[in-house]
Amino acid sequence: MGPFRSSAAVPAILLFVLFTVSSAMDMSIISYDQTHGVKSSWRTDDEVMALYEEWLVKHGKAYNAIGEKEKRFEVFKDNLRFIDEHNSEEEKSYKVGLNKFADLTNEEYRSMYLGAKSRKTNRKPSDRYAPRLGDSLPDFVDWRKEGAVPEVKDQGSCGERL
Secondary structure (H helix, E strand, O other): OOOOOOOOOHHHHHHHHHHHHHHHHOOHHHHHHHHHHHOOOOOHHHHHHHHHHHHHOOEEEEEEEOOHHHHHHHHHHHHHHHHHHHHOOOOOOOOOOOOOOOOOOOHHHHHHOOOOOOOOOOOOOOOOOOOOOOOOOOOOOOOOOOOOOOOOOOOOOOOOOO
16 A cells, blocks of 8 residues: 555645645745846836736735725835845845735834834833832742733634633
8 A cells, every 4th residue: 555545645745735836826025036037226117017017916906995006006116116125235145025015014014914003102111110229029929819810711713802
């Protein structure tokens, strides 16, 4: 009996091959330079527009609001300029490229995917909990006994708090 006779081996191998092929086709970050041949950091408007249209199709992007496509195109151009400049620097040990986030500003990406708050704050960081010289601190605190840790709750399939 060969290694491929197992009923679970064939679907597992097919799944692995499918995953490998689909991953290789979507490696837009890694294959960016080879596909789009960056020779200089300057591109014609037609080249950028064609690249944008190709990117829209590849990532299934569609904008419904009036003027949104044009706004996202400007963000895309800024990100593309950053990509070209970064990749033209030979001392960089890595390359960057277009991905599904190429139409987002850094601020939008941070707020949508990193949960970061806007950096535009004028408040001074609080020192409320900073230990002061001479404070007597315990070696150990069991926060469960202090009532600071709630019971474990089922967060559901998406990880939301209930």
